[in-house]
Amino acid sequence: MQPLQLFGYIFLAILVQVAILSVVAIVRHMKFFDFLKRFFSGTGIKPPEEPVLDTIKDISGFSENGSWSGLRDFYVTNKVFEDKDKNICSFYLSPVDGKPLADFKPGQFLTFQLDGAVKDGDAPLVRCYSLSDGPGGDSYRVSIKRVPPPADRPELPPGISSNHFHDNVKKGDVLKVRAPSGHFFLERGTSPVVLIGGGIGITPMLSMLVDALNSNTNREVWLFYGVRNSSEHAMKSHIEELAKEHDNFHLRVCYSAPKDWDKKGVDYQHKGRVDIDLLRLSLPFQVYDFYICGPRPMLESIVPGLEDWGVPDQRINYEAFGPASINRRSQKQEASGEEFLVTFAKSGISAVWNGSEETLLDFAESNGVAIPSGCRAGGCGSCETEIIEGEVAYNQSPDFDPEPGSCLLCVSRPKKNLVVEA
Ligand SMILES: Cc1cc2nc3c(=O)[nH]c(=O)nc-3n(C[C@H](O)[C@H](O)[C@H](O)COP(=O)(O)OP(=O)(O)OC[C@H]3O[C@@H](n4cnc5c(N)ncnc54)[C@H](O)[C@@H]3O)c2cc1C
Numbered sequence: 001m002q003p004l005q006l007f008g009y010i011f012l013a014i015l016v017q018v019a020i021l022s023v024v025a026i027v028r029h030m031k032f033f034d035f036l037k038r039f040f041s042g043t044g045i046k047p048p049e050e051p052v053l054d055t056i057k058d059i060s061g062f063s064e065n066g067s068w069s070g071l072r073d074f075y076v077t078n079k080v081f082e083d084k085d086k087n088i089c090s091f092y093l094s095p096v097d098g099k100p101l102a103d104f105k106p107g108q109f110l111t112f113q114l115d116g117a118v119k120d121g122d123a124p125l126v127r128c129y130s131l132s133d134g135p136g137g138d139s140y141r142v143s144i145k146r147v148p149p150p151a152d153r154p155e156l157p158p159g160i161s162s163n164h165f166h167d168n169v170k171k172g173d174v175l176k177v178r179a180p181s182g183h184f185f186l187e188r189g190t191s192p193v194v195l196i197g198g199g200i201g202i203t204p205m206l207s208m209l210v211d212a213l214n215s216n217t218n219r220e221v222w223l224f225y226g227v228r229n230s231s232e233h234a235m236k237s238h239i240e241e242l243a244k245e246h247d248n249f250h251l252r253v254c255y256s257a258p259k260d261w262d263k264k265g266v267d268y269q270h271k272g273r274v275d276i277d278l279l280r281l282s283l284p285f286q287v288y289d290f291y292i293c294g295p296r297p298m299l300e301s302i303v304p305g306l307e308d309w310g311v312p313d314q315r316i317n318y319e320a321f322g323p324a325s326i327n328r329r330s331q332k333q334e335a336s337g338e339e340f341l342v343t344f345a346k347s348g349i350s351a352v353w354n355g356s357e358e359t360l361l362d363f364a365e366s367n368g369v370a371i372p373s374g375c376r377a378g379g380c381g382s383c384e385t386e387i388i389e390g391e392v393a394y395n396q397s398p399d400f401d402p403e404p405g406s407c408l409l410c411v412s413r414p415k416k417n418l419v420v421e422a
């Protein structure tokens with residue numbers, strides 16, 4: 001081979017290498033499909049199109065954290081009983097659209113519109129259920145207790161929604177769900193927390209517990225869980241497992257009416273209800289944030305008990321399921337002294353608001369005006385009512401945005417004389 005020919009081959013090889021490296025560099029530093037467009041430009045050949053991928057931002061009605069407005073369809077992907085008596089059942093939910101789940105804070109709830117639970121033409125049934133697992137999973141979980149008729153009125157029909165879930169909702173069904181909401185949640189952090197759950201009020205506590213333990217902060221967490229006995233004890237082995245695995249988690253289970261075969265020290269630690277004396281005896285002397293969810297009598301005993309113990313207001317957080325809100329001493333004092341005439345136009349009822357009720361919803365009910373309600377916490381929109389005249393103030397900022405000219409009665413009070421369409 002002639003030296004000139006050899007030089008030519010070497011030069012060509014270098015050129016090919018430079019070309020290959022340049023292409024690699026370009027492809028690495030620009031989008032692949034942009035590169036193809038440029039490569040084919042001017043050749044008359046149509047380059048392959050970049051497929052359109054949905055991003056959360058692209059979906060109308062979805063916000064950046066994946067939250068959505070209105071109702072979204074979810075498949076029921078699993079149904080699992082959580083207690084011996086099979087009265088508490090967990091439902092696992094995945095979005096039908098396949099898009100990501102919205103973030104939520106431990107303690108928040110989902111709102112369901114259960115069209116299948118009511119007759120055609122009846123008003124939609126709206127109910128809220130707390131997310132019972134920590135955030136970050138690949139599905140949502142709610143755990144629902146079957147509600148029987150009141151013990152003293154067995155002739156009444158049992159709870160509509162809870163029994164509908166237990167009896168009719170099955171794996172593969174589609175449910176209409178509003179995005180997670182609610183102000184009762186645990187923030188991430190390291191400050192010691194005391195979680196208190198009574199009966200089915202364990203659900204938001206479980207979500208808080210799991211999140212606090214998963215956050216690897218070694219945060220001191222206490223869980224006081226009150227139930228009647230082992231038949232009602234939900235997710236027993238799961239919670240016991242967590243207590244075994246985490247030294248920073250202190251579990252105190254209280255049975256108010258243990259069965260003969262329930263073993264103290266094994267199934268439960270304390271005979272009786274969760275009460276302030278038990279908290280004072282059990283908790284080491286230090287500052288705690290308290291989160292309480294349970295039936296009204298439990299809240300009515302523990303919340304004032306904590307206030308008397310000197311726990312500052314802002315460290316006492318609580319939620320009641322259903323029609324129960326308790327009057328905090330501090331709130332009662334603020335409300336006193338204001339009197340307004342409130343008229344429910346459709347019902348033809350007027351009454352004087354003097355601040356003894358916490359919300360307009362409570363006020364309406366105590367004056368015999370029936371108002372639809374779901375969460376009673378400004379999250380579901382069921383109690384949205386048009387304001388004909390006057391103005392309201394909100395006790396807490398609602399998660400649900402009412403239409404202009406309307407208000408959510410469950411979290412508001414009158415600011416002046418008021419006429420509402422109810
Ligand atoms: C924020 C929030 C979170 C919640 N989280 C959970 C949760 O995680 N798990 C859970 O199980 N629940 C939870 N709940 C409660 C849940 O939303 C429902 O309130 C509960 O399931 C009962 O609804 P229901 O439709 O079954 O009963 P309803 O139909 O509302 O009936 C309630 C009770 O009233 C009785 N009743 C029926 N007719 C009458 C009448 N004429 N007069 C008097 N009483 C009557 C029924 O027998 C029943 O005992 C939560 C509630 C809220 C607000």
Ligand code: FES
Nearest residue numbers: 374375376381410
């Ligand atoms: S009852 Fe849910 S917003 Fe008022």
